[in-house]
Amino acid sequence: MTTRSRRDQLQDNLNRTREAIAAACSDAGRAPDSVRLIAVTKTFPAADAAHLVSLGQTDLGENRDQEAAPKAAALAAAGLEPVWHFVGQLQRNKAKSVAGYADWVHSVDRAPLANALSNAAIAHGRSLNALIQVSLDGDTARGGVPVADLEPLAEAIAAAPALVLKGVMAVAPLGWEPARAFALLNDCSEAVRRTDPGATEVSAGMSGDYREAILAGATMVRLGRNVLGERESMA
Ligand SMILES: *Cc1c(COP(=O)(O)O)cnc(C)c1O
Numbered sequence: 001m002t003t004r005s006r007r008d009q010l011q012d013n014l015n016r017t018r019e020a021i022a023a024a025c026s027d028a029g030r031a032p033d034s035v036r037l038i039a040v041t042k043t044f045p046a047a048d049a050a051h052l053v054s055l056g057q058t059d060l061g062e063n064r065d066q067e068a069a070p071k072a073a074a075l076a077a078a079g080l081e082p083v084w085h086f087v088g089q090l091q092r093n094k095a096k097s098v099a100g101y102a103d104w105v106h107s108v109d110r111a112p113l114a115n116a117l118s119n120a121a122i123a124h125g126r127s128l129n130a131l132i133q134v135s136l137d138g139d140t141a142r143g144g145v146p147v148a149d150l151e152p153l154a155e156a157i158a159a160a161p162a163l164v165l166k167g168v169m170a171v172a173p174l175g176w177e178p179a180r181a182f183a184l185l186n187d188c189s190e191a192v193r194r195t196d197p198g199a200t201e202v203s204a205g206m207s208g209d210y211r212e213a214i215l216a217g218a219t220m221v222r223l224g225r226n227v228l229g230e231r232e233s234m235a
Helices: 005-029 045-055 065-078 092-101 110-126 147-159 179-196 209-214
Strands: 036-042 061-062 083-084 104-108 128-135 163-169 200-202 219-221
Touching: 005 045, 005 061, 005 209, 045 061, 065 083, 065 092, 083 092, 092 110, 092 128, 104 110, 104 163, 104 179, 110 128, 110 147, 110 163, 128 200, 128 209, 147 163, 147 179, 163 179, 179 200, 179 209, 209 219
Parallel strands: 036 061, 036 219, 061 083, 083 104, 104 128, 128 163, 163 200
Antiparallel strands: none
């Protein structure tokens, strides 16, 4: 397949995805620009990420530092500066690397990680937008803070000098109705806004459930397969 045809394919996918987001916004009585599309490029090559940026898709997401760091470096070397969103589970020892390229971290789920990210951002001379990942079903093995522990974490992030608390993020638990998951996430968003009224972002919705997320009030959707196609393996 030529480079040109892959670009065309991505353009078609992007157009279709943006139209579907606009339709969901319309059904929800919301403005189409009230939802930010994050194209999750994990498992896809830097060339695809570069095509997306050249097509005007500036928000890109990744879930593993080992893959994201070289991809971000490759795009930067080509003069492309997307807004990188780190959306995966994160170990403290990766904070230094992630803070070097990410603009947003959607998966802040414990105070020691928040502090490590803040210190790393300071070392890089920048600040990071932070979302609290919530574990809606309390199964923290897949990342996220239990709902009951949300407010102390919000306070810790709000107090971290180089983090800007922006809101909440979740993945709908397996076996849950998406609408139930995203309604609970909205309650979490309200709780966080009691700590910081500016933390209005709600990152929710993947390729299988973004419509429900938008109907429930999501301000960011994280879409991989819809934009890039099926992945070879689960990531
Ligand atoms: C992979 C991933 C996505 C995108 O998933 P798709 O089903 O490909 O849309 C969104 N959020 C997180 C945290 C992910 O790891």
